Amino acid sequence: MRVGLRLEGTSCRTVVLDGLTVVSAGQEVHAGSLPEALESSLSGLRREFGSGITEITVDVGRVLGERKLADVVAIRISPRPPADAFHMTVLPPLVEPAVTRTVHVAGGHDLRGRPLAPLDLEGFLADLPGILSRDVRNVAVTSVGSTASSDHETRIADAILGNDRDIRISISSDFYSSVFRDRDYTAILNSALMQTGEDLAVMLEAAGRRQFPAALLSFAKNDGGRAPLSRLALAPVHGLRAEPAMGILGAATLAGIPEGEVILCTEAGAMVGHIHGGLPVARSLIRQGFDASLASNAAILEPYTAHHPVRADFPSVIADLRDSKDVALPFGLVPTLSAAQDAALVGSAAAPLTAWIDRLETVSGRVDLKRVQNLAEDDAHSAAVQLGATPGQTDIIESNVYAMPYGNPGIVRIRVQAAGETFADEEHVLPTAARGATQ
Amino acid sequence: MSTVLNTEDVRNLRTGAHFLTCTIDPTAIYIYAEMIQRAMEGRSLELITVDELAPDDLVVAVGMVTQGLFIADMPPVGDEFLGCIRAIEASLGRSVRAIYSLAAANINGIVPLMVGLQSSLPVIDADPMGRVFPLISQTTLNIGNVAIGPIALMGVTGERAVVEVESAQRAETLVRAIVTELGGWAATAMYPCSAQQLMEHGVHGSISRMIRIGQILNASTTVERKLLLLAEFLDSTRIARARVSHIESLSRPTDLGLPAQPSSVTLEDETTGRIVRLEIQNEILLVLVDGAVTAAVPDMVTLLNSEQGTVVNIDDVQVGDVMDIVKITAAAQWYTEAGLDLTDPKAFGIPILHPRRRHA
Numbered sequence: 001m002r003v004g005l006r007l008e009g010t011s012c013r014t015v016v017l018d019g020l021t022v023v024s025a026g027q028e029v030h031a032g033s034l035p036e037a038l039e040s041s042l043s044g045l046r047r048e049f050g051s052g053i054t055e056i057t058v059d060v061g062r063v064l065g066e067r068k069l070a071d072v073v074a075i076r077i078s079p080r081p082p083a084d085a086f087h088m089t090v091l092p093p094l095v096e097p098a099v100t101r102t103v104h105v106a107g108g109h110d111l112r113g114r115p116l117a118p119l120d121l122e123g124f125l126a127d128l129p130g131i132l133s134r135d136v137r138n139v140a141v142t143s144v145g146s147t148a149s150s151d152h153e154t155r156i157a158d159a160i161l162g163n164d165r166d167i168r169i170s171i172s173s174d175f176y177s178s179v180f181r182d183r184d185y186t187a188i189l190n191s192a193l194m195q196t197g198e199d200l201a202v203m204l205e206a207a208g209r210r211q212f213p214a215a216l217l218s219f220a221k222n223d224g225g226r227a228p229l230s231r232l233a234l235a236p237v238h239g240l241r242a243e244p245a246m247g248i249l250g251a252a253t254l255a256g257i258p259e260g261e262v263i264l265c266t267e268a269g270a271m272v273g274h275i276h277g278g279l280p281v282a283r284s285l286i287r288q289g290f291d292a293s294l295a296s297n298a299a300i301l302e303p304y305t306a307h308h309p310v311r312a313d314f315p316s317v318i319a320d321l322r323d324s325k326d327v328a329l330p331f332g333l334v335p336t337l338s339a340a341q342d343a344a345l346v347g348s349a350a351a352p353l354t355a356w357i358d359r360l361e362t363v364s365g366r367v368d369l370k371r372v373q374n375l376a377e378d379d380a381h382s383a384a385v386q387l388g389a390t391p392g393q394t395d396i397i398e399s400n401v402y403a404m405p406y407g408n409p410g411i412v413r414i415r416v417q418a419a420g421e422t423f424a425d426e427e428h429v430l431p432t433a434a435r436g437a438t439q
Numbered sequence: 440m441s442t443v444l445n446t447e448d449v450r451n452l453r454t455g456a457h458f459l460t461c462t463i464d465p466t467a468i469y470i471y472a473e474m475i476q477r478a479m480e481g482r483s484l485e486l487i488t489v490d491e492l493a494p495d496d497l498v499v500a501v502g503m504v505t506q507g508l509f510i511a512d513m514p515p516v517g518d519e520f521l522g523c524i525r526a527i528e529a530s531l532g533r534s535v536r537a538i539y540s541l542a543a544a545n546i547n548g549i550v551p552l553m554v555g556l557q558s559s560l561p562v563i564d565a566d567p568m569g570r571v572f573p574l575i576s577q578t579t580l581n582i583g584n585v586a587i588g589p590i591a592l593m594g595v596t597g598e599r600a601v602v603e604v605e606s607a608q609r610a611e612t613l614v615r616a617i618v619t620e621l622g623g624w625a626a627t628a629m630y631p632c633s634a635q636q637l638m639e640h641g642v643h644g645s646i647s648r649m650i651r652i653g654q655i656l657n658a659s660t661t662v663e664r665k666l667l668l669l670a671e672f673l674d675s676t677r678i679a680r681a682r683v684s685h686i687e688s689l690s691r692p693t694d695l696g697l698p699a700q701p702s703s704v705t706l707e708d709e710t711t712g713r714i715v716r717l718e719i720q721n722e723i724l725l726v727l728v729d730g731a732v733t734a735a736v737p738d739m740v741t742l743l744n745s746e747q748g749t750v751v752n753i754d755d756v757q758v759g760d761v762m763d764i765v766k767i768t769a770a771a772q773w774y775t776e777a778g779l780d781l782t783d784p785k786a787f788g789i790p791i792l793h794p795r796r797r798h799a
Contacts, residue, residue: 079596079622080516086474086553087517108513110622116513116596144513144595145622179466179511274759281757290469300757305746309682309709309761400686402754403702403719408506408619 002055003045004220004246004348007200008062010034012041015345016049020256024048026342034063035203042211053212055422057348059220060200060232061242069098069192070138073131076184077107077143077152079117089181091188092291098192103131107152108144111360111408116144119152121159128163138194140187142172144180148360168194174235175295176284176358178404178413185292190237197236201229216388216422222298224249224280224347225354225419228387238296241286243344245299248273248280250347251319254337260315263304264343265329267322270304277397279419284358297356297417306331319343352419354397355383362410373401373414380418389420441487441561442647446476449552451653456548457750458652458741459570459767460722464754467510467546471553478556485561486646487537492634497533498563499524499631501554502541504575504592505624506615510546512623519593519626520554526591526601527628539563539637541629543645544571551646562646567630569642569770570739573721575614576607577781579772580630583640590614590629594621642770648673662748666763678726678733678764680745681706681715683756704756706764715764719753724787726764734766735793737773737782741765 001023004015010033016024029044031037045053081104082088091099107119139160143152150173157169170191172183201219208217208229218226221238224245232239248262252275262273262280274281280299287293308331318333319340329335337343357380361372377396384394395418402413453472457465475484492498501520503510524535538554541547543566555562567578581587588604592614600617604610610629618625655668669675685705706715708728718725723740726733734740742751743763751762772778774795780786783793 078513082514083517086478087515089514090473108622110619116622147512178464178509180514181470181511182466274757281759283755283757290473293466303746308746311709408623 001049001052002057002349003053004057004059004345004350005041006059006062006345006348007034007038009066010037012037013345014041014045015342015349016045016053017346017349020253022342022346025339026345035207038203038207039210042207046211051212051214053215055216055218056208056212057218057220057226057351058204058229059242059246059344059348060239061220061222063200064193064196064236064240067196069095069189070195071100071136072098072138072140072188072191073101073103073136074099074184074188075103075105075139075141075156077105077119077141077156079106079108079144089184090292091181091185092288095185095189095192099188100134100136101131103127105156109149109152110145111148111404111411112362113145113149119155121155124156125159128159132160132164132167137166137168138191139167139169140172140184140191141169142180142184142187146171146173146183147176147178170194175237177293177295179293181292182285182295186237186295189294190235193236193240194233197239198233201232204229218351218353220246220348220351221354222286222296223282223354223356223417224299224351226348226351227353237294240294240296241298242348244271244273244301245280245282246344246347246351247319247321248275248299248301248347249350250343250345251317251337251340252278253346253350254319254340254343255317257315257317260317263316263318263333264301265318265320265322265333265335270330270333271301272304272308273299273301277395277419279352279354279397279417282417284415304331304333352421353384353387353389354417354419355380355387357383357414357416359414360411361414363412364410369401369412373399373416376414376416377418380416384418384420388422390422394418394420441485441491444484444486444552446479448650449475449479449549451650451657452549452552452646454653454656454750455649455651456544456546458656459544459548459649459739460741464511464752465750468549470511470514471546471549475549475552475556478553482556484552484555486564487561489563489565489634489638489641489643492537492563494633494635496536496634497531497631498537498539498634498637499527499535499628500541500567501538501551501626501628502547503550503624504614504618504627506618510624513595515626516595516597517557519595520550520628521557522593522599523591523626523628524554524558526593526599527589527631530589530591530601530603531631535560535631537561537563537634539641540566540645541575541627542566542568542571543642543649547571548646548649563637564646565637565641565643566645567641569645569773570737571722572782574611575629576611577786578607578630579642579770579778580632580636580640581607582772582775582777582781583636585630585632585636585640587629589631590627592617592621592625592627594618594625596622642772656748656750662743662745662763665748666743666765669765673767675765675767678728678766679706679708679713679715680710680761680763681708681713683758683760683762686756686758706762717764718789720787725784725789725791726766732791732794735784735791736787737769737778739767739769741767
């Protein structure tokens with residue numbers, strides 16, 4: 001049996017799935033503190049289900065969103081610093097106050113991975129004691145061209161760790177975006193959340209060990225998948241806004257459709273997403289209007305409008321997630337799921353392990369393109385297995401190649417998603433046959 | 440007649456520049472618009488028509504030339520365009536009186552506003568493309584035999600080059616090689632010419648057109664109303680409202696001299712059942728409906744979200760998306776023999792005659 005668990009404030013809410021069946025729906029525990037609520041919630045599940053619980057996936061998105069961001073030093077690597085205030089990188093208002101200092105280091109690469117300027121490591125090392133003197137614990141490093149070469153970012157990170165092993169460092173090449181400010185924002189936000197991610201991971205690990213020592217603990221990601229709890233301390237940013245993805249996955253799971261359209265109706269309105277290969281269709285960026293985007297693969301959930309095309313040949317599920325159902329749904333929508341209140345928790349319980357490969361490759365033609373795409377698929381498969389998935393139960397969900405507008409001839413972006421289950425999951429939540437379809 | 444632009448104009452220009460870009464990722468436009476709006480606080484920005492200048496006043500096109508790292512991945516330091524204008528002035532021994540856009544779409548549609556604010560030079564409501572093309576030789580000034588050089592280039596590294604060249608085709612080769620080595624993009628100043636030459640051979644009203652497009656698209660109204668207003672203003676037509684069924688990269692062989700790889704998108708018009716195919720290389724070059732050419736470069740083709748009426752980014756297109764495919768007629772100069780020679784599908788390696796040639 002698998003548990004979907006959501007943390008918020010000082011409360012926990014759980015759903016238990018046995019294969020496709022919800023065996024315990026929406027149990028909520030409030031306590032004086034979050035650890036107490038967690039302990040109480042898990043001990044209750046242990047009493048009810050004993051060792052039958054094999055996996056627990058925790059949606060920590062709300063906690064990550066409500067905690068104060070830690071202070072971060074932003075290190076930006078580029079050939080030259082901005083010449084005036086107008087050309088400074090602007091961060092979204094939420095994150096901007098967390099940056100206590102910005103440091104410029106000369107360096108950076110072009111799209112071919114060639115240095116644009118030598119890395120000024122010597123100058124940086126000379127300044128490093130001063131940079132680290134003010135009780136700095138979190139650092140974000142972003143370099144021009146780090147999608148093509150992470151060398152300058154990793155050398156700066158190594159230099160910092162050589163000075164202080166306990167500094168939390170987030171480097172932008174861990175997140176794919178072809179936009180500097182997106183990677184900079186994502187690395188800064190990730191760094192600012194690492195302490196919280198670490199605290200949550202420790203708390204969940206300890207509680208899990210006490211109540212379910214044999215169960216695998218994961219956190220829910222915003223792509224509709226999950227990752228081992230240990231990753232929460234390193235990449236908490238992927239745990240932000242996981243709820244919409246889990247809502248899509250949960251509704252699709254309850255409806256038993258691995259391919260189709262999912263319409264989620266809440267008090268805020270109707271939203272539409274898609275499920276493909278048993279996972280929500282995701283985009284590599286969370287866009288935020290004209291501000292920097294978050295470089296995290298996240299499920300696409302967009303407003304449903306009066307012009308929404310209705311396809312008779314396309315499976316569709318409509319989930320009414322509203323607390324009060326006195327008023328009819330907008331646009332004449334009629335719910336197709338009778339009890340969908342805990343769809344997001346069902347999604348958490350059902351989420352497979354997912355891994356992404358998103359990188360640039362230089363190709364000489366179609367044959368070469370096929371070769372690098374196959375290689376990326378192998379790497380994505382391996383990455384999912386490294387997270388704990390069983391090789392025989394791991395499939396490629398998405399495998400795409402993107403032309404680079406106005407880029408160097410021959411350079412393409414390859415984006416692949418793999419998803420898999422662990423040995424513990426003898427029964428897949430959504431049909432295995434559906435997975436493995438590439439688009 | 441000169442106009443003082445305000446931040447609302449910049450907001451609309453941002454949308455218009457994106458619409459005419461035929462759906463390239465607009466992040467760099469957003470970044471520039473934000474910079475310009477901040478820089479406008481306490482400073483005024485003058486948009487003039489070319490006839491407000493003396494006929495022999497020196498004017499120069501400013502714009503980004505890219506081949507490699509995205510502008511948004513290597514943000515400009517801020518001194519690049521001023522360095523280019525100074526280099527042109529030093530090369531010609533004359534002061535530049537006004538600037539104009541190298542292209543009236545995408546980032547180059549908005550860059551001159553920042554340069555105008557920085558340099559205090561007026562921005563001319565004209566450009567030499569009336570849209571955006573990938574090559575610097577694809578200009579109406581080139582059709583009019585206006586010299587492209589000298590060309591000044593400056594990259595984010597601070598390195599600068601002045602290319603003294605006469606042939607626009609040769610300039611293409613030289614500039615692209617330098618741009619690659621500068622890191623992927625360069626700020627450039629080129630086509631220095633007299634106001635009279637720009638008046639005779641340029642495309643006029645291009646900045647104000649982008650602002651008007653933005654006003655239409657940013658208005659709180661229905662998609663159908665927006666399409667109607669665009670049709671009235673631009674003489675645009677909606678080719679189809681169709682759902683994406685297939686996306687393919689590297690779908691055609693390409694000349695390595697052209698930036699970017701070709702890709703194709705296949706859609707199905709769910710009302711009529713017609714199959715629509717888009718051939719893309721930086722911009723949408725060709726639209727086939729049931730195999731028949733319905734739009735071909737130099738026609739502009741752009742995509743709008745069928746539900747919100749917002750411009751679709753090619754990067755975001757997914758199988759299953761429904762969108763409106765809109766065709767806009769380009770500037771008249773592009774449909775002359777010389778214009779079609781420079782920009783019709785054959786210039787992009789697609790062995791198809793533009794319909795206007797076939798009907799000529």
